[in-house]
Amino acid sequence: MRILLLVHSFNSLSQRLHVELCERGHAVSVELDVNDAVTREAIALADPDLVLAAFLKRAIPEDVWRARRCLVVHPGIVGDRGPSALDWAVLDGEKEWGVTVLEADAEMDAGPVWASATFPMRAATKSSLYRREVADAAVEAVFTALARLQSGTFVPQRPDHNDPSVRGRGRPLCRQNxxxxxxxxxxxxxxxxxxxxxxxxxxxxxxxxxxxxxxxxxxxxxxxxxxxxxxxxxxxxxxxxxxxxxxxxxxxxxxxxxxxxxxxxxxxxxxxxAALPVAEGYAPIRYVEDGPVGFLHFAFYNGAMSTAQCEALRAAYAQALARPTRVLVLMGGPDTWSNGIHLGLIEAAESPADESWRNINAMDDLTRDIIETTDRLVIAALRGGAGAGGVFLALAADEVWACDGVVLNPHYKDMGNLYGSEYWTYLLPRRAGAENAHRVTQARLPVGVAEARRLGLIDRILPASARTDATAVALIARTLAVDAGLAVRLDDKRRRRAADEAEKPLAAYRAEELARMRLNFYGFDASYHVARYNFIHKIPKSRTPLTLARHRLGPVRGAAGRKAEGLP
The missing domain is CATH 3.10.25.10 (Formyl transferase, C-terminal domain)
Incomplete structure (x- = not known):
């Protein structure tokens, strides 16, 4: 199908649906909900079979939903209505919640239901639930709705609020009081x-x-x-x-x-x-050991890694290397592995350019330490998403594993044409090849685990359950640690690192990358600083980037057609 994703912003749920729809061969394009005229223009250009509203903050224009089939993804159970569905579910301590796919109608969230999916609630933040359980349920419900739509026989029904099994109801905006x-x-x-x-x-x-x-x-x-x-x-x-x-x-x-x-x-x-006593308990970085395997966790808020956090993680990494393990697993956090440098603290700094420079150098120091580790196997286990420098930090490991449902954003350019560092010019071509490396960095699109494996960005897809239960990660890591061939593998690793260093030192890659980054931070083109400011202060985009709005470049093609033309 030709599907137009209509969204307020290209957030985590929109990205997940984009990845899953493209993986199944649908021709997907994105339009940001800037205003009604832009929406109408986008529909005229894309001529979609379906408009899928994955994340909106206002109603779809009536003339649009009357002329086109428009399905809305609502993060609430059947019958739930209102802008704060997940807020109320967390606040009220709901034991089970869900996602409903319904048809756009005159009343928000009250149209006929095409599909729904439920999930048990965790004691977690709204953001964590949204990235994981809501996203999983949304994928399930959307594909159920698509199958029913394509069958031509399913007739959606409005919820019957007199039916005791329909628990959802209209709720107002959740306010501070x-x-x-x-x-x-x-x-x-x-x-x-x-x-x-x-x-x-x-x-x-x-x-x-x-x-x-x-x-x-x-x-x-x-x-x-x-x-x-x-x-x-x-x-x-x-x-x-x-x-x-x-x-x-x-x-x-x-x-x-x-x-x-x-x-x-x-x-x-x-x-x-500073006057408060120091206690223990808030520990984004922690290390645990299980026989020959070490596990280094670093659950930084929203995956942002400040200069100080990079330095602290680097120190923890050095301490982990001092332990007599054979495999070291970099676990990241359960919701986000890493999203690279800390744009918030950079924005708050007296000199954002100077703090950007300190932060990227701290990221580079950590990445180099991982690349140069040759006495044990290093695994990056991505239980949550990764973006920008966080992706390339993961590629510094010997193997990259990712849970099913994880989304990667292996590019920097959307942040004001930021060039990026973390030795990506060494790591990405080495893993993916020159052609795929170019495609990945230029496409500026989210990448799901299936595509990431085809591109060479990850080596193993873990079950989605590994996001909360690390048993599968530990089992595979222990198997590698006791494998009789590990010594040979480590010898090969040392030889390859020495050969790569002789061909072109890591210092040369870093110098070339940082020369470009210095221009981003200190040069006459302020695009990075403007993009960072807009991102941190949540200033809406005035138009949809052409990398997303493919309907503005020509006919929207499915995955097979794009591949045949050599497009990402």
Whole structure:
């Protein structure tokens, strides 16, 4: 089918659907919902069989949905209506939630239902659920809807709200008053639900040190307690605040009226938090060992890696190398493996150019250490997505594994034509070949695990269940660690590294990449700084990039047709 994805922004769910639809041979193009006139123009150009609204913040124009079949992906169970479906599900402690694919109609989220899928809820943030369970359910429901649509026999029905099995109902926008924290009376579980229901956006409004902020990145502070509402400890980026029956870590905040940036709590309140006692418990970096296998976890918020975090991870990596293991698995975080440099802290810096330079050099130092590890096998196990420099950091490992459903964005150019570093000019052609390397970096499109394997970016696809249960990762890693052929493999690895270094030193790749990056950071073309500012401050795009809006380049082709023409 020719499918036009109509979206407010090309977010994680839109990218996942784009990847899955293209993988199954559909001809997919994307249009950002800028205004009604642009939407009408896009439909005239694309002439789609179906308009799929995966993430919208306003209604599809009536003349559009009356003239074209328009299906809406709603992150709620059948019968649920309103703009805060997942917020309410987290806040209310729902045990089961779902996704509904329904036909666009005069009333938002109230059209006939084409398909739905449900999932058990985790005790997690709205963002985490959206990236994982909601995305999985959306893929299932969308393909059920497509099959029913193509059958020509299915008749969608509106939910019967008199039917007791239809639990969904209309809910209003979830506002700050609905999730305001009562520190004197709320238990830890309630506080966590309130903050998690707003994680990503809009955050929960509260106060720290007498200043109005919004809270994000909350975790249970095991073993800590104090007077309810009191600030009682600090650990890394986080500040602990006591609840009625315990405490929570607040990892990130945004200052009300002063900034639109989500930043580490101890960065925003550096002076004030310094007076708090240091405790343990907020640990994005942790190392565990199982016999001959080491596992290095680094669950950085939204996958962003600041200069200090790169340096801390590099130190942890060195400590892991000091252990007598034969295989080291880089686990990343359960939601995001890595998205490269920390654009938020760069934006907040006195000199964004200088901080960009420090951050990319810290990423390069870490990447080089991984490339130069020749005494053991290094595995990058991607349980969550990776983007930009995070992808190439993973490629520094000997093997890259990725869970089914993971999406990669192995390119930098959308960030103001940023050239990129992390030794990608060495790592990418070595893995994918020169032709595929060019296609990957120029396409600027998300890549699913099946395509990533065909391109040589990953070596093994793990079951989706490995995102929450690392048993499969550990089992494969242990098998490699005790394999009789590992010594030979490591000898080959050392010889290849020495040969590559003799042919062209890593320092030369780095120097060439950083020469281009210096122009991005300090040159006359400010595109990177403008793009970073717009991204961090969530300024909507005024038009859809042509890499996504293929209907604006000519007829929209399916995967087979694009491949025949040598297109990504």
């Amino acid at each position: 609905d999730r305001a924290i009562d520190w004197a009376n709320d238990a830890t579980d309630i506080v966590l639900r309130k903050i998690r229901s707003a994680d990503g956006t809009p955050g929960v409004r509260d106060e720290l040190f007498g200043r109005a902020v919004r809270f994000y990145d909350a975790h249970r502070a095991e073993g800590l307690s104090g007077a309810p509402g009191a600030l009682i400890a600090r650990c890394g980026d986080a500040i602990a605040r006591a609840t009625r029956d315990g405490a929570v870590w607040i990892g990130h905040v945004r200052e009300e009226g002063r900034s639109t940036l989500k930043l580490p709590a101890t960065y925003v309140f550096a002076t004030e938090s």
